[in-house]
Amino acid sequence: MNILVKNDFLSTEVSNFVRAKHYLFINNKKVLPRSGKTFDVLNPANGQKIAEAPEAGPEEVEDAVRAARAAFESGPWARMSPNDRGKLVWKFGELLEKYGDELAQIESLDNGKPVTYARNVDVAFSAELMRYMAGWSTKILGNSIPVSLPGDWHAYTLREPVGVCAQIIPWNFPLLMAAWKLAPALAAGCTIILKPAEQTPLSALRLADIIAEAGFPAGVVNILTGDGRVGAALVEHPDIDKVAFTGSTEVGKLIMKGATSNLKKVSLELGGKSPAIVFDDADLDVAIAGVANGIFFNSGQCCTAGSRIYAHKKIFDKLMAGLALEAGKAKLGLGLDPATTVGPLISDEQFGKVCGYLEAGRRDGAEVVAGGSRWGTEGYFVQPTVFAHTTPEMSVVREEIFGPVVCAMPFDDDDLESLARKANDTVYGLGASVWTRDIGRAHKMARRIKAGTVWINSHLPNDVALPFGGFKQSGFGREMGYEAIELYTHVKTVAASL
Template sequence: MNTRARLYIGGEWTDAADGAEFATSDPATGKPLGTCAEAGQADVDKAVTAARAALRDPAWTSMSPSARARLLWRVADLIEEHEAELAELETRDQGQPLGVAHAVSVTGAAEHFRYFAGWCTKIEGAVSPVSFPDTLHYTRREPVGVCALITPWNFPLMIAAWKLAPALACGNTVILKPAEQTPLTSVRLVELCELAGFPPGVVNLLTGGPAAGRALVAHRGVDKVSFTGSSPVGREIVQQSAGDLKRVTLELGGKAPSIVAADADLDRAVTGNLQGALLNSGQVCAAYTRLFVDRRRADEFTEKLAAAAAGLRLGPGLDPETQIGPLVSLEHLDRVDSYVRTGRDQGADLVTGGHRADRDGYFYAPTVFGGVTDDMTIAREEIFGPVLSVMPYDDPEELAARANDTEYGLAASLWTSDLATAHRLAADIRAGAVFINMLPIPDAAAPWGGFKSSGWGREMGPYAIDAYTEVKGVWVHLGNS
């Protein structure tokens, strides 16, 4: 496989203005997959100009909501028609097992376009009962404008879809900038948008590294930035956007607690936490990483968890027997390993794993630590890899405070058979999503986003309509004077 991807600006595929390119590789082998154009400032300027021009193009601005809905629905159909191709491309470029690429990435991408296609005809204003006499007041929801959509490398196809679909449903124009580690399915998705029939300039694509992202965020012609990625980069985006007060939506890091109550089905909790922690090799912002277990059951839980983790099959995502794929890059592999070494140095009990797998590619053995305390680095910082920390507790009343003792607040998990325990802890935990006896996989119809350093705003569901529209009030005097 040797792909060469170009930029898509104003309805045309083009090389970077200065001819720059970068390589993307297969994390299962470390071998190159292809090259992509490296967008520079001139390309950013050109893309913004095209997107702004499309905001004035009647082919887009006068398009009926039902016609816009048909375009989004057509993209969903095209994603499903090309499911096998997209899933294999996602696996080759990102590393996730092919089953995950099919069931989560491709299926999720299609569902986001289909869900937001339904919203196109339901974006409504309202009449307000103002107190001025002889006055009609009503509201309109209008597009924010040019939206820079900056996506991460862990689920590149699905996250591109969950930004593109609502932005387009609301009538915005967009510039998609995928992570440089995993650009290929985003390129293919934009090709499908072109095939679906979006007018030129409505959907634009810039591939490249952090410099391209920074140029987009800083550009005065961009009205909104939607970013999914790390909290440090999110803070940088806020600072860069302050000059012209861009609208900003951020879905950032996480350090999800998973609470195993004393009454939980232990075997079910072991299986659920293993899957919730190791989906996509732990490269999930909502992955279960701090596992709070009743001290009386902690040893049994840790032993079963470690045995199950050690028995998982590592391998290339294209191998149907693979359960754990590679990490995305050598740089990230080294980062995960450094956290594991820090955990050992600080006194955590390494029960299984803790080393790079002995094979080509960027594989890391699933790792379980026992006896982790709240002050350890592995309990406080986001590792974003296949590393699980079991943290015993004595008093259930301390659980909410310990779960909340983090700068993050994206997701949390509860494992219990007691309805009162489930609802009480769900209310007390400061996180944007709480999953009870299930895995942390979002849905197009439900809000997604975090508290504290896990982000600003919400994506998905009706909340995405708020994120991609501005509300305008219209005042009409009905009197004769």
């Protein structure tokens, strides 16, 4: 393999890692697929090949499931105390922090995102989530239950790990999504087969070394890279107890169908078309910066991106002018450059999709306030774009674009029910934000919006203690907070006649 990875911003360690031969991680061993097949990993900043990743086949899926099952049923992991399990998860978080600069560079090279954001958001949040979930290992409780049966009874519940979990993660936050999935599952005592997106396998491959260094027993975490066929095989496998998926609604529906083979437990975090509602009393300086961040962060490739703006007509023009200025401030470029604030889209496919929406918006009569086209001559860059005076029937308003493109619509009254109908006029229900100085109105509006998370005077921030998930076709199940532990546990009832 002759792949050139030359960049002034890359450390020697990362350059050597990317150029090295890559392996699957099964039963704490690095293995090659029996087929010998690999697939190319591309740099979205220029479309060039940067690495080759191993392509798992049916045999490797079987090996990984077998290893995870053995570890769950009879290995050291199955006998480990909650305290010792928590110590391992905590150590995992500490190692993420230790190798944070390296992981941020890998993430930036592979995904295209700005390295400063990768370090300060993706890596930092991942480490903190591991430490937070480590604390739950010793606090997974059942209940003693008084019953009214005749006789003398002792009744209680236990909360036990669900078993072998397939975790399928997306390409927009590869490292962070791995942490979101791994941390609660490990804290609960499950075993895992992690399947990263084929566009962004590198951080997951680097995690294999970190998992081994942390000291997790063999078979507890297994990592398989490859395309959707690997994910489908895991979803349909009769010895998988749970599937956790983050990605598109379309694929989520297929996973639901595939999981019926043995009625395995499923949690889905899917698409979104999140509204940002800006009232005329909002602090515009705060709102402009926050709404801009809500759509342009990570090149708009966020499931909770604030891609629909409803702004009061009194401040609509000022808000549009402010967003145009924010879009103009964006520093597009190579994610590894510390000066970059907006990187490329993930792939040529996604680039074509977003450009198609830009064309559709103009064709349907949307006013282009900022951006509206590609940026540069190579790579998958799209200008931060603001469409004003869009209408509900436009495809740019109704469909998830997953790029730095926002659609804005004015409203001219303060009827909360009417605004809520507009905000809820979508098949999705993942996130929303309300911008106002009137705290009563803010909370009334939050109650009316059908979304898993509603921010007030902010958009996007998350905390490891806050449950995250969606309504409607944005999926079900909650990640982070104690609710994530519930995703990876069963409740068992014990009733003893005394």
